[in-house]
Amino acid sequence: MRLGDLAAALDLPVEGDPSVEVTGVTHQGDWVRPGDAFVAIRGARVDGHSFIGQAVERGAVAVFGEGLPEGMDCPVPYAVVPAARAALADAAAELAGHPSRSVQVLGVTGTDGKTTTSCLARHLLRHAGRATGLLSTIGYELPDGVLLQPPTHFTTPEAPQVQQILAEQVAAGAESVVVEASSHALALDRVRAVDFDVGVWTNLTGEHLDFHGTMEAYFADKAKLVQRARHAILNVDDPWTEQLVPMAASHTAYSAEGADADWTASDIVEGPDDLRFSLHTPEGDFDALLPMIGRFNAANALAAMAGAHALGVDVPTLVAGLATFGGVPGRMEMVERTEGEPRVIVDFAHTPPSLDKALATVRVTTAGRLWVVLGSAGGPRDPSKRAPLGAVATQLADVVVFTEEDHRDTPLQDILDEMERGAREGGRDNYVSIGDRREAIAYAVSGADPADTVVLAGKGPEETLERDTETIPWDEMSQARLALQDRRLSSAG
Helix, strand or coil: CEHHHHHHHCCCCEECCCCCECCEEECCHHHCCCCEEEEECECCCCEHHHHHHHHHHCCCCEEEECCCCCCCCCCCCEEECCCHHHHHHHHHHHHHCCHHHHCEEEEEECCCCHHHHHHHHHHHHHHCCCCEEEEECCEEECCCCCEECCCCCCCCCCHHHHHHHHHHHHHCCCCEEEEECCHHHHHCCCCCCCCCCEEEECCCCCCCHHHHCCHHHHHHHHHHHHHHCCEEEEECCCCCHHHHHHHCCCEEEEECCCCCCCEEEEEEEECCCCEEEEEEECCEEEEEEECCCCCCHHHHHHHHHHHHHHCCCCHHHHHHHHCCCCCECCECEECCCCCCCCEEEEECCCCHHHHHHHHHHHHHCCCCCEEEEECCCCCCCCHHHHHHHHHHHHHHCCEEEECCCCCECCCHHHHHHHHHHHHHHCCCCCEEECCCHHHHHHHHHHHCCCCCEEEEECCCCCCEEEECCEEEECCHHHHHHHHHHHHHHHHHC
């Protein structure tokens, strides 16, 4: 596309030759490829304009920015934009041909339940015969179901990668795509140019306040999905939903807690391997089965079904599809075991509310003691949740093992001390701290009795562990299997 045409589509003035051909766009100087436009973003610590030279050396043919710093020249055409991140998203969509306009897009946001709800919605749409893709924290899937990883490790990738993945979905024949939209992605305009047909809201609890600053700012960023979608699916059990209703063009309400809503669940029965409940919908009442544990997953099921229904799937098809759901990696994922071994569950819970839900869920079907192994992230990421995590864990579990979880450049002992403080202030001393996560998992699995359950919380399906300045490969399920294997060998010996 010629620069002049791209600038006209974005309603931007251009200084320089408008006839140059632009083939891509990026805001990272070291990602530039020949033919790209480079977007210079002013960050809190670094101004992207300082990377113009690098970008041009790598083949950038134009630069977009909010104005050249005084005294700086640009050797290629420069377009002044009102907001650099918005321009990055809009340019990426324009260059990709606006792929989201060619498919139905269902977006999901919220603090907890995003990934489960996204995967459920993807499964239900596929069960209904729709060629459906997925863009989620676990990776992205084309309609053929092969799980791929985006080129950058974010819950939602940067705007050019989002548009690239959506274009791949269209090329692969997708009719629908489910997009998990994080608060960072919404705040930083990574999904700004995605055309959302349906936006699903799960809930809002305290997280990422290091980035957003306040709950009000966090809410405002999350709410962008509801504001942009043609139709919203709203959880009336969440106190923030009252503010969302007037923002939505139209909406459907759901409740798993008995509130008045379009979609509700009642008579929820938690089994050792599944949930059964009465489903009440605009098309009538049904008996529903979800092969997942956790009462809270009834809400996720309602959200996914209501979202798929808004895209045209009838309720009987949704109910049948729900019963065949295979689960989500790292979300209440049970490790294979043999007779006489404790139940070991891998779960992504890493906030006090999500840990509370996970442990309360597992407690219901645990005959013996409940163990939990958990850490808390380092760096500036929500240090205020460390003590509450320690309090929740020690109040709900019988034995708690505090350990590492991506502590990065924060001294691990500082994090362990904070979690221990939360436990002590809650009057509990049922904990031990073991810094090495592998050793912590082995300690819990070897010490648990056959009737016990061990929950490995926080890492879920993540593939790396960030320790000091080192990033090492990590697979929580493999570590759990190894610990069970070592237990067998120890028993045999």
